[in-house]
Amino acid sequence: MDESNTSPYTAGQAIANLQQTEHLGDRYYAAWWLGKHRVQDPAAIEGLLAALGDELDRSPDGGYPLRRNAARALGKVQDLRIVPALIACLDCDDYYVREAAAQSLEMQGDGAAIAPLSAFLTGGINVATAVPGRPHLIHPYEAIIEALGTLGATTAIPLIEPFLEHPVEKVQFAAARALYQLTADPHYGDRLVRGLQANKLPLRRSALIDLGATTYLAGAEAIAKTFAENSLKLIALKGLLENHLRQQSADSPSLTAESQQVMALMDSLL
Known part of the structure; x- marks a missing residue:
């Protein structure tokens, strides 16, 4: 881990802040800091995994800010427990937790994520619609498709191809990127x-x-x-x-x- 000698903030403090429940902002920052510094300490990973189930830190829209940061942070470290925990996050009702989990699964490079990620595409572009009143689609299709491309998910090619015609151009780009990675x-x-x-x-x-x-x-x-x-x-x-x-x-x-x-x-x- 690359820690700055000029900062009083340490891995130990971040782990302690992540485990306390009084100051939610400190917990959110601790999760971000542990990910930024790729802290491999077992206690840090344990704390981040526990944070994936947090119910205290809620945003006005009902989301889970701490879970989002924890999912992002876990993508930057290596531990056998991370992939199953991130796969479980794909079922979270918070769009941004699902997006962070897909991105972190891409970083982990474990083929075990291919099937659960592919499942989001089985409905095709007809169900990949926007959520009324929200600035996003029902699922994080960009992150999901990009992850499948990086993971070498050739079995997902027929599922990805229709997204080249998705009305959102960034989703089209994600599909083109993944399909090039998978087919050259x-x-x-x-x-x-x-x-x-x-x-x-x-x-x-x-x-x-x-x-x-x-x-x-x-x-x-x-x-x-x-x-x-x-x-x-x-x-x-x-x-x-x-x-x-x-x-x-x-x-x-x-x-x-x-x-x-x-x-x-x-x-x-x-």
Whole structure:
């Protein structure tokens, strides 16, 4: 764990704050801090797992802020108990707990999450509708689909494909990202490249992030030319390059011409 010597806040204090019940704000911050610093202490993990069942910290809309932070934090540590606990969170009635659980399951990389995540897609896009009065769909489809792509869930391909036609463009991008990860079909990479030309900046940012999660090096130049912040374009190019290098054979340690092109594009943005 990387702790700052200038801060009086320690892992021990965070664990103690997480376990007390008087000051809910301190518990919320403690869960965030333990995740940020990736604290592997068994007591910290035990506290975060217990927080997934918290009933005290409630938001005005009925959600569970502490559970959300605990689910996010658990995605950043390693423990055999984490995956079943996060899978159980997928049944929570708080949308943001389900979203945090899906994102953390993606980070854990355990195939045990594929079936429960896939179950959310079985109804297709006809049931993937918005919640009246809320700024989100009934389920966190972006996070679910992205997790399935990262987890290599080839069995979910038929379930993901219809979401390319979902009315929410960010969900379309998530589907294209996952399908490229699962099939390496450039058609899906090109779909994300087209997303870089969206009229709205938030959509271009979303397409950048999704392209950066793939190995579609053919999209590198389009990333560099996107009308968006250079910092975000650098993050996308870095992700693209790192994913490509991880996929390369150990027998081919030298940089390919495509890899060198991505590095040159990164240099041009600095």
